[in-house]
Amino acid sequence: MRPHSRILPCLISGLCLLQNINCGNILVWYTEGSHWINLKPVLDTLVDRGHHVTVLLPNASIFMDLNETTSYNYENFNVSLSTSDLKNAMERFFRFSMYEMDHMNSIEIFFKFFEIISKHLDMVLVYCDGLLHSEPVLDRLRKGKYDVIFVDPVYPCSRPTTFCEMMGKADIWLIRTYWDFEYPRPFLPNFKYVGGIHCRPAKPLPKDMEEFVESSGDDGVVVFTLGSMIKNMTKERANTIASALGQIPQKVLWRYSGEKPETLAPNTRLYDWMPQNDLLGHPKTKAFITHGGTNGIYEAIYHGVPMVGIPMFGDQSDNMVHMKSKGAAVIMDFNSMETKDLVDGLKAVINDPSYKENAMRLSRIHHDRPVHPRDEAVFWIEFVMRHKGAKHLRVQAHNLTWYQYHSLDVFAFLLAIIALVLFIFYKILKSCVVRCCFRSRSKKKKE
Amino acid sequence: MRPHSRILPCLISGLCLLQNINCGNILVWYTEGSHWINLKPVLDTLVDRGHHVTVLLPNASIFMDLNETTSYNYENFNVSLSTSDLKNAMERFFRFSMYEMDHMNSIEIFFKFFEIISKHLDMVLVYCDGLLHSEPVLDRLRKGKYDVIFVDPVYPCSRPTTFCEMMGKADIWLIRTYWDFEYPRPFLPNFKYVGGIHCRPAKPLPKDMEEFVESSGDDGVVVFTLGSMIKNMTKERANTIASALGQIPQKVLWRYSGEKPETLAPNTRLYDWMPQNDLLGHPKTKAFITHGGTNGIYEAIYHGVPMVGIPMFGDQSDNMVHMKSKGAAVIMDFNSMETKDLVDGLKAVINDPSYKENAMRLSRIHHDRPVHPRDEAVFWIEFVMRHKGAKHLRVQAHNLTWYQYHSLDVFAFLLAIIALVLFIFYKILKSCVVRCCFRSRSKKKKE
Incomplete structure (x- = not known):
């Protein structure tokens, strides 16, 4: 249900030039559960630094609460789902994960998991539709002149496109882990490991x-x-x-x-x-x-x-x-x-x-890191606003097709050349052999 | 001659526990040319922050100058080379690169380059020998209780080992570029891009x-x-x-x-x-x-x-x-x-x-980066001293053999299983065919 739950949010730069960094206009796409809990400290820090934060809020949501007093604006949109539909879907998933799975064989688990993921994707599309089919909301968003959009990829929604293509468009990925948790491995320059963004020193207990x-x-x-x-x-x-x-x-x-x-x-x-x-x-x-x-x-x-x-x-x-x-x-x-x-x-x-x-x-x-994770997250969000993106950190692999990415076109070309050379070599060899044999036979005949 | 000239220095942690970060004991291995020029701002900053910096200085060196007044200590060692030998070798290389190469064909260039690289490696070994064969110097180094050694890999020197193994032991790599210069690509968590470490605002001209x-x-x-x-x-x-x-x-x-x-x-x-x-x-x-x-x-x-x-x-x-x-x-x-x-x-x-x-x-x-490159370099040098290394950033690939790294052992195992299955399948099929044919023939004979 949450295939990227360790990946926090990606930033996709907006179109308008940011004149003054103190009035940055930030749009935040809907997310749910612990993802939303994790996003809030970043949004609060952004508001503290003088930015205008607008959160896209559907009428069906468990964790995002319209009645909560927060310092950011909400842009509401309607979806053809109720909060209880959402709760039921989550409940079904928990029941499956916590109890039912243990009494199933691998094939049953596979099909049940596939069914759950399909339902989750349907629900994601309902949210996406809710926004994209609401012309008044879209119109307000267009007029909002946002500098950056802050998206948690667990609820993807976009322009008509593939998931991969949309993911590849992100300027910065804020990953909500760090090397205290991760196994060291290669990563890309637009991956910023900001794990622990929400942690604070302990306050006194009740x-x-x-x-x-x-x-x-x-x-x-x-x-x-x-x-x-x-x-x-x-x-x-x-x-x-x-x-x-x-x-x-x-x-x-x-x-x-x-x-x-x-x-x-x-x-x-x-x-x-x-x-x-x-x-x-x-x-x-x-x-x-x-x-x-x-x-x-x-x-x-x-x-x-x-x-x-x-x-x-x-x-x-x-x-x-x-x-x-x-x-x-x-x-x-x-x-x-x-x-x-x-x-x-x-x-x-x-x-x-x-x-x-x-x-x-x-x-x-x-x-013991050079920059506090919350400061680093805010730095890169503001960077994307200041520079209208971060294209210098984005690998060109996103622009390649799958066969280019795996160098299959290069291999095919090299193989074609090798095949051609072998073919020519074979033809030459054949013609040599034929001539030699032919000569020696005609010599023998003459003898 | 300088195959890694964009890689600044790697840090290999020492063995003694750093009690107080203000008295860190840093050993710097000999390097030459622009590499030394680039190292100096980091060393100066380390001295400013209260660390003791000791530079290993051979008697033959062009850029490192014993007579220069600096705030770090020198540990001298003798090599069986003179400064003019070094200058002549460099001169030969420049002549080759600037003029001779243009009048050579590819094969001549290849052999000449190979000859130059071999001579460079011989020279590197002369420096390494000079240090490792001087028991009094080694004794002083052992007693020096250094917390970290700072090495430019262009002049490698180590205990008996391969170049690869020695490189893999570095805790942190300070790379002297950044994404203003590099094409975005994957990199490892212990690579810190500190390009521009020596740059400063302009001072008035003479x-x-x-x-x-x-x-x-x-x-x-x-x-x-x-x-x-x-x-x-x-x-x-x-x-x-x-x-x-x-x-x-x-x-x-x-x-x-x-x-x-x-x-x-x-x-x-x-x-x-x-x-x-x-x-x-x-x-x-x-x-x-x-x-x-x-x-x-x-x-x-x-x-x-x-x-x-x-x-x-x-x-x-x-x-x-x-x-x-x-x-x-x-x-x-x-x-x-x-x-x-x-x-x-x-x-x-x-x-x-x-x-x-x-x-x-x-x-x-x-x-526009979260930390100034000089501060980031100093941070990671001090980190290695504080934590006696940075093993949490070091990929496990360094511990694999070449066939493990390329998963050839896994492929060999899978191929063996496939071969076994095919072999068993072939044997069963063969015995079936033999039985069927045998029966039908004996039937025909009976008829």
């Missing part, structure tokens, strides 16, 4: 939460959340987890809106919402149980907290493999894990000092 | 030079130098050039230590040395005639001056092709150019506004 955390003594606390999308799970899973949490000496803060599990121990408190970043930055926090979304992982890296990963869907499994291979996490399987597995996992990351050391090493790498 | 420049009126001046290595040329070439310079309305400042050409016009003045950066930053400067070294090109980019390139050797031709393709330069062939060619080239870059516009565009790209 009074009752602080008291609960402090009551943990030297054992400290464990912070547990499965992210902003997962509100519920089966009774059986909730009981398995709650019973594991009861077996560790730490106090546990669990973000969970479902029914209170019967096995919930006194050391564990449930919360509808938690100040996750402030908790992870608290000196008493010993471990973080996470679904492995990049936002949460980055808050843990920022504060140097080792992790127990319970990945659910999308890129979360892959994210947790990164953290495990860097020695800062263990991974659990949500469906098959037993109470003992979770207890062992928690004890490992809390008591084996290597996990904390590795988390702290990643944290040092994270903090 | 009084007589300023008077000469000002006397040019609206026509302005042309700055001409073939770099720090080329001091001389044949009389015929000097006269061709001087006569061209006499035909333009601009005043010309020419860095030239050879005999005064007979065709020298009153608008042209010769100088043994020029404040190149200050001249290029002067508002009267209309064009820069250059051999195409990266240092000079970067000063022209910094100040937005269009170029006439007369490349001589090494990477200079390639550098100028970059500038030509970006519309900021024309290229001349040193040996074949006539007076008219140079006049036409100069008139083009001075009178056709596109050259100035493109040079200014590159200049804007150059200046």
